[in-house]
Amino acid sequence: MSWVRRAGALFSLALAAFSLEAQIIVRSPNPETSLKERWEWACTVGSKSIETKEYWVGYSIKRLMDEDSYLSGGNMFSGELRGRRNLYAILENSDADSSKIPVSRQSHGKHRIFKKLKDVAILFRVSGDEPGGESVQKILTTNMELSVDLKNIPLLWLGSAEDEQSVQHLKSLFARLTTTKLKENLVQTVGIHQQSNAVFPFLANLLKSDESDDIRALAAFWIGEQNQQEGLGLLMESAQKDRSLKVREQAVFAISLMDSDESVESLISLAQKPGDTKVRSKAAFWLGNKASQKVVTVLENIVADDIETDVQRQALFALARNQDREGVDRLIRIAKTHPNPHIRKQAVQCLGQSEDSRALDALIEIVRK
Numbered sequence: 001m002s003w004v005r006r007a008g009a010l011f012s013l014a015l016a017a018f019s020l021e022a023q024i025i026v027r028s029p030n031p032e033t034s035l036k037e038r039w040e041w042a043c044t045v046g047s048k049s050i051e052t053k054e055y056w057v058g059y060s061i062k063r064l065m066d067e068d069s070y071l072s073g074g075n076m077f078s079g080e081l082r083g084r085r086n087l088y089a090i091l092e093n094s095d096a097d098s099s100k101i102p103v104s105r106q107s108h109g110k111h112r113i114f115k116k117l118k119d120v121a122i123l124f125r126v127s128g129d130e131p132g133g134e135s136v137q138k139i140l141t142t143n144m145e146l147s148v149d150l151k152n153i154p155l156l157w158l159g160s161a162e163d164e165q166s167v168q169h170l171k172s173l174f175a176r177l178t179t180t181k182l183k184e185n186l187v188q189t190v191g192i193h194q195q196s197n198a199v200f201p202f203l204a205n206l207l208k209s210d211e212s213d214d215i216r217a218l219a220a221f222w223i224g225e226q227n228q229q230e231g232l233g234l235l236m237e238s239a240q241k242d243r244s245l246k247v248r249e250q251a252v253f254a255i256s257l258m259d260s261d262e263s264v265e266s267l268i269s270l271a272q273k274p275g276d277t278k279v280r281s282k283a284a285f286w287l288g289n290k291a292s293q294k295v296v297t298v299l300e301n302i303v304a305d306d307i308e309t310d311v312q313r314q315a316l317f318a319l320a321r322n323q324d325r326e327g328v329d330r331l332i333r334i335a336k337t338h339p340n341p342h343i344r345k346q347a348v349q350c351l352g353q354s355e356d357s358r359a360l361d362a363l364i365e366i367v368r369k
Contacts, residue, residue: 031158042126043134046156063194064115064194067114072143086145123139139182163193163196171198191221221254240275256287281308288319320353
């Protein structure tokens with residue numbers, strides 16, 4: 001196509017005009033075409049115009065996130081940003097910060113946690129001598145408010161993409177990836193998409209596949225992050241029957257991430273049901289994140305009556321995370337009266353980490369006996 005040839009010529013001029021220290025950015029001349037077409041354009045231009053045959057290809061999606069939260073390499077973190085040159089500035093070849101970025105704000109819940117519709121960049125480091133023979137060497141996923149080191153390798157920027165097109169593109173790349181690390185990065189990247197019906201089927205198929213346990217455990221995690229009812233049954237099945245302990249435990253954690261009454265009931269069921277001690281322990285531990293009187297009662301019963309010490313211990317840890325006044329009284333009672341000395345010792349250790357004066361008084365009393 002003529003626009004590919006024109007873009008290639010412009011890219012060659014850009015490479016000649018800048019020193020090796022400069023960051024080369026070339027934007028798609030047709031940002032309204034499909035993501036597939038834009039990707040093919042980038043790989044054609046990159047393979048023909050770059051002597052090293054190595055380049056970045058990137059685009060952005062929208063993601064609704066907490067106001068002060070950020071995504072980098074599949075990991076979430078919160079806090080204030082430092083004044084570093086971010087990806088917006090790199091694309092514009094300027095020192096601008098993110099303060100002028102338009103956002104849509106939503107307030108959720110009684111604590112008025114503000115949400116922003118943020119731009120998230122998906123970047124692929126690609127090599128290849130021939131169009132269609134390109135090989136993805138690295139995948140980076142990051143908020144565009146953040147800085148990213150492109151190593152002065154040219155970036156072909158495709159613009160923005162809808163979630164559905166992005167997920168379909170990522171699915172097509174998965175089968176061509178050659179390392180577990182790249183596959184894990186791609187699974188994380190698929191998982192962050194919020195507005196595509198293709199995400200859950202992709203993750204569900206991976207969870208049930210013959211891929212490595214690391215990849216399948218990661219799929220379980222992102223199914224939980226999707227927070228969809230259809231994922232709960234699959235995670236429950238995986239938590240109880242999967243061949244891998246790592247996947248079973250990750251499925252329990254994924255259930256704890258889901259925000260529904262059904263997910264709480266599922267954790268309670270897993271914690272109480274005789275069987276895999278490791279799974280029961282994880283379920284008891286993660287119940288501590290679900291603050292309700294019903295959960296506290298279940299945990300108290302497990303600490304008091306369960307036949308597995310490891311399960312009792314995890315339930316106690318969960319109870320200790322409850323910082324209300326009754327929580328300290330509960331730990332004191334367990335430390336003084338529980339028939340299992342291991343659980344009494346664990347309760348004493350939990351009291352030692354409390355700043356409540358009643359905890360110190362109780363510890364002194366216990367030590368003096």
